Amino acid sequence: MRTVALSVNGRPAAAPVAARTSLADYLRETLSLTGTHVGCEHGVCGACTVLIDGVPARSCITFAAACEGASVTTIEGLETDPVTDALRAAFSRHHGLQCGFCTPAMLVTARDIVTRLPDADEARIRAELSGNLCRCTGYVGIVAAIREVLAAPPAAPAPVERALGPVGARTPEPRTGPEAPSAQLAQPAPSGVAVEESDTDGAADIAAQDWDQVMKDGTRLAQSFTVAFPPSTVWRFFADAGRVAGCMPGARVSALGVTDGRRQSVRGEVRVKLGPIVGAFGGVAEIETDEAAMSGTVRGLGRDANSDSRARVVIRYDVADAGSGTPGGTRVDVTLAFLLSGTLAQIGRSGLVRDVADHVTRQFVRNLEAALSGTPAAAPDEGVLDAGAAARSVLGARLLRFFRRLFGRG
Structure with missing residues (x-):
């Protein structure tokens, strides 16, 4: 208490x-x-x-x-x-x-x-x-x-x-004293997201954010999946942000840039449909990779102008051998933390979010396997992530499991 x-x-x-x-x-x-x-x-x-x-x-x-x-x-x-x-x-x-x-x-x-x-x-x-x-x-x-x-x-x-x-969505006071970060990091953007007046690659926007706040106060999700391709193949695929975005429902990359050997800047859009509301989060992201460890961290921020909703997200992914469970395959572990503000944030902490994330991850894995094998994606997303349809699918599965248990069939 x-x-x-x-x-x-x-x-x-x-x-x-x-x-x-x-x-x-x-x-x-x-x-x-x-x-x-x-x-x-x-x-x-x-x-x-x-x-x-x-x-x-x-x-x-x-x-x-x-x-x-x-x-x-x-x-x-x-x-x-x-x-x-x-x-x-x-x-x-x-x-x-x-x-x-x-x-x-x-x-x-x-x-x-x-x-x-x-x-x-x-x-x-x-x-x-x-x-x-x-x-x-x-x-x-x-x-x-x-x-x-x-x-x-x-x-x-x-x-x-x-x-x-x-x-x-708390905007913390700037820290001062010997433990304060550099001046560039100490002052987050006034709105938490500054995508309209960003520089060419968005690096200044990314640097201005308090990412520790996202990890501390944001909604956190963890996902793992395996694919039947060797780790080196999967790692090379993940190094191409455009190809990865092509597997993610609703995501689109419009520009790529390299800030140094380990960092890549990305500008793009994620479209999310919630009933009659379609949010188009346009913004920037920075991808930092560690090739030796086959791991990467994505820090992104975006804004939907129609609903004035804003998002900050941190994604970490680790690529490793799947072990004896999938010989010659790859295990990918993903952890995600996000903070939403504005109209669309009202469902951001819903208990359904994790189930919807599971649904979206399964769709991403199907598209990833199709891309790695050179075949078309099984179910095109038509350029938008329909979170409402995903939630209905999850609720339908829950009801089916309930009735199966009720009648002793599962």
């Missing part, structure tokens, strides 16, 4: 919490703020949406301990907010609620739309609402209510200073 101190609805709050206590449980059970509802507990339905430093976030997949020093606003804290007050009245006029379970979080998201996107049309409103599920209204009244308030918006309060950044 540790004591977490933060601001909730403008008032200081401090209480001991377990390391894995979610912000939603902290709000509901410790502070009795039950306007924050809990539905799926996977960050999918959006019923638990609150504001963290002024940015909508899924409180069911945000650890309370990660919000140390943050300013959290729940639906109770918006009681006298003029924008929310206008939205409540408009929701009532347009019949934008029925059972009411989704309504508190829907109002939080609607307020964000009104204050952040004053020129949003119906299509953009529906895209922004896609992370908040309503099983009653069909969204018609909700969209009409938001459009009405957008047409004559009341004055919004000043934005909250982002102590933690979007969705709790």
Whole structure:
């Protein structure tokens, strides 16, 4: 247990919490703020949406301990907010609620739309609402209510200073003193990602990031797989970033460069589809390799302009002989850590992320084996990683295993 101190609805709050206590449980059970509802507990339905430093976030997949020093606003804290007050009245006029379970979080998201996107049309409103599920209204009244308030918006309060950044992605204070890193590394880019004004190869952007933060605070995944090709062949393949990207669903390399004998710079894009939202993360990466150990580290950062979502990722891969299990084959171990901020970060800590990663890894391995053997990939990805389809596939497999166990067939 540790004591977490933060601001909730403008008032200081401090209480001991377990390391894995979610912000939603902290709000509901410790502070009795039950306007924050809990539905799926996977960050999918959006019923638990609150504001963290002024940015909508899924409180069911945000650890309370990660919000140390943050300013959290729940639906109770918006009681006298003029924008929310206008939205409540408009929701009532347009019949934008029925059972009411989704309504508190829907109002939080609607307020964000009104204050952040004053020129949003119906299509953009529906895209922004896609992370908040309503099983009653069909969204018609909700969209009409938001459009009405957008047409004559009341004055919004000043934005909250982002102590933690979007969705709790902490931007640490620069360290000083003898243990501080070099001046180039001590100051991360203000947004955490700086891809629009980068230099030719993006090296300065990469150097400006706090990669230790990604490893410490990011979501971590570990994957291993084997392929029936010798390690030297697989290592040579991994040395070609363009060919590797061709095996990864949704990835595309647009430019390559060499900074020195061990480092390669890459510029490209990763396209991810989440329901109606397609994120195109354009950015830069640096690949550092150790040929003697047959290992490499990738540090990448990117931004999706449409959703203002940002990503930082660190990937380490090790290539080795597979041993007696696959004679003449290769074992590849991959560890990944990533930090997301913005709209798409709301599902970044979902329990389904690991299962989706397994699904994507299997597809990557199939494409890798096809590329090594000189045959076409079995299933083209059409230039986008459909995370929603992967999640549905995972859920379907889970249900199948459940029913097999239930009826004694597995």
